[in-house]
Amino acid sequence: MxxxxxxxxxxxxxxxxxxxxxxxxxxxxxxxxxxxxxxxxxxxxxxxxxxxxxxxxxxxxxxxxxxxxxxRDVVRYYHDGEPIQECHYPDGFLxxxxxxxxxxxxxxxxxxxxxxxxxxxxxxxxxxxxxxxxxxxxxxxxxxxxxxxxxxxxxxxxxxxxxxxxxxxxYDRLLMRVATVPLTASIARLNRLYFSSEGWFAYLYPLSRDQARVFVGLPPEDEEVIFQDGIPALTDELKKFVTESSDAFDWLRSATWQRIKVSTLxxxxxxxxxxxxxxxxxxxxxxxxxxxxxxxxxxxxxxxxxxxxxxxxxxxxxxxxxxxxxxxxxxxxxxxxxxxxxxxxxPDRDAYLAAFRRDLHVxxxxxxxxxxxxxxxxxxxx
Ligand SMILES: Cc1cc2nc3c(=O)[nH]c(=O)nc-3n(C[C@H](O)[C@H](O)[C@H](O)COP(=O)(O)OP(=O)(O)OC[C@H]3O[C@@H](n4cnc5c(N)ncnc54)[C@H](O)[C@@H]3O)c2cc1C
CATH class of the missing domain: 3.50.50.60 (FAD/NAD(P)-binding domain)
Incomplete structure (x- = not known):
């Protein structure tokens, strides 16, 4: 050729x-x-x-x-179920x-x-x-x-x-899974990012007018148990620190959870x-x-x-x-x-707040x- x-x-x-x-x-x-x-x-x-x-x-x-x-123009952050801060974007993000x-x-x-x-x-x-x-x-x-x-x-x-x-x-101490679920009222209202002192996180945000994305991060030892034994165990764990998005829980059972590998390069x-x-x-x-x-x-x-x-x-x-x-x-x-x-x-509220830089985020x-x-x-x- x-x-x-x-x-x-x-x-x-x-x-x-x-x-x-x-x-x-x-x-x-x-x-x-x-x-x-x-x-x-x-x-x-x-x-x-x-x-x-x-x-x-x-x-x-x-x-x-x-x-x-x-x-969107705001993300609200939670730690062990309590709101700890909001990050505002004056001109919004897409x-x-x-x-x-x-x-x-x-x-x-x-x-x-x-x-x-x-x-x-x-x-x-x-x-x-x-x-x-x-x-x-x-x-x-x-x-x-x-x-x-x-x-x-x-x-x-x-x-x-x-x-x-x-x-x-x-990042082998933090594994991630993502699922796409129907949009719920709480997710439509606000982007919410939850952290737990057990080393978990959950980020829920709208993707379109009828769909939402849920990202879950968790330690590898928990991942083995949670994703082998089924999704209901995942919901039980999330209930411990996800406090204002429970209307999404029902959808998590039937969701397809895709594993995501993340590294720095x-x-x-x-x-x-x-x-x-x-x-x-x-x-x-x-x-x-x-x-x-x-x-x-x-x-x-x-x-x-x-x-x-x-x-x-x-x-x-x-x-x-x-x-x-x-x-x-x-x-x-x-x-x-x-x-x-x-x-x-x-996982450490004070350390996270000290590390967080709104200027870099925005x-x-x-x-x-x-x-x-x-x-x-x-x-x-x-
Ligand atoms: C889980 C996750 C979430 C992220 N979320 C965000 C976010 O919300 N906001 C943000 O700004 N950034 C985010 N990023 C980062 C963002 O995805 C990257 O910065 C962006 O995708 C980089 O684009 P790219 O064109 O370099 O790579 P890619 O989109 O990976 O494109 C590479 C392309 O090269 C092709 N390719 C590979 N090898 C060959 C080959 N040998 N011959 C021909 N083609 C080849 C692939 O098929 C692919 O189409 C995220 C990253 C990850 C991992």
Whole structure:
């Protein structure tokens, strides 16, 4: 089969890959997105916080994203059944199932003429002098690109080809399950996040006008008992610390509980030569921060600027990625540390309240001091 050439090849059609593809194609780059699945990913995050909404707004997408989503502006936190605090979002946040959000950006990409190759996993990546030379795909096609982006999730094939070692830390003291249930009156009223001093949590929130999501976190020794012996035991445990959402309990018996594995991921480098990593291929934090998508959208914005400013010059691309993209490690590292702190402290009310940072929850990295003096080469507008 013939080899195809393009300006930018993006591996992975998740939020990061699709959003970057849109940014680049709007600026005249020929982009091919390669996705191993038959469509954009079906499962993932539900909350888009203010920093992510701001990124979408800068590119005329916030209204579109919000049109069929739910806007909320407060989360109430409980400890051993008692309310301990509320976190208010002055401009609200968006609840929208991941697939819908990614599909929306995918549709915008399709209108811009981005080429998507589905059912096309990466089989092999040929490297030459530290640069990605060619991608061989499971459907037999071959692809060459000036720039290659690994937006291919936590097990990134691009990251492996670049020989960038991941530092992964599973949250093995806190297992998580999620179920989708019919919306109840209490969940419609308020997002409620319950913690217990026994190391459990339960988060109940609306997903749409008729469905709700219930996340449960629990210690591994409890998980073995609760999910082997049946759902009624789960309800009995929840009754001990979930005090204002009992109208959801009946639905939990018949719900399908999906197990979710969560780990942190840190890297020493985000790029090599003409290739860079984006989204969950580059970093992963605990979902309690609710910020993974927001940071990924901002990262994609920066990558688009860098790629366009480099204008096909490989050496300049390498320098601009070092100067503008690698420093993202700092913000990601702080977010990962913050997620760790939330997970480590939630069974202890006072420790959790001391660790909780409303500014980080609401404003994300805008709440953090920027690292060092910005002695960076300016990005040229194109
Ligand atoms: C349980 C959980 C809840 C979360 N909740 C939130 C939240 O509420 N708010 C928030 O902001 N963030 C949340 N996050 C984080 C958020 O999901 C990520 O930041 C975001 O999905 C990153 O997008 P992505 O495009 O990098 O990855 P993904 O959506 O994982 O996309 C990667 C894509 O690459 C494809 N792929 C993988 N390997 C290959 C290959 N070899 N060849 C071709 N394609 C390949 C995959 O099929 C997939 O489609 C949560 C994360 C978890 C784990």
């Amino acid at each position: 013939a080899t195809t050439s393009c300006d930018v090849a993006i591996v992975g059609a998740g939020l990061g890959g699709c959003f970057l593809a849109l940014m680049l194609s709007r600026r005249g780059q020929r982009v091919v997105v390669i996705e191993q699945g038959p469509s954009v990913p079906s499962a993932g995050a539900d909350f888009l916080k203010p920093p992510g909404l701001q990124v979408l707004a800068r590119h005329g997408l916030a209204d579109l994203a919000g049109r069929h989503g739910l806007r 609840i929208r199932p991941y697939r819908e959000l990614v599909e929306l950006i995918y549709t915008c990409c399709a209108m811009e003429g981005v080429d998507f190759w589905f059912d096309a996993g990466v089989d092999d990546i040929t490297m030459d002098e530290g640069r990605v030379e060619e991608l061989a795909l499971s459907n037999g096609r071959r692809l060459r690109a000036g720039v290659v982006i690994g937006a291919d999730g936590t097990r990134s094939a691009v990251r492996q080809a670049l020989d960038i070692e991941p530092r992964t830390m599973p 840190r890297l020493g480098a985000y790029h090599k030569g003409n290739a860079a990593l984006l989204g969950s291929a580059a970093f992963a934090c605990h979902p309690m921060t609710g910020m993974g998508m927001s940071y990924t959208l901002r990262d994609a914005e920066i990558l688009a600027d860098v790629i366009c400013a480099a204008g096909g010059d490989g050496e300049l691309l390498d320098r601009l990625l070092s100067a503008h993209y690698e420093p993202r490690k700092h913000a990601h590292g702080q977010l990962i540390d913050y997620g760790d702190a939330l997970v480590a402290t939630f 404003f994300g990295e805008a709440a953090l001091p920027t690292p060092g003096p910005a002695e960076l080469p300016a990005l040229q507008p194109i």
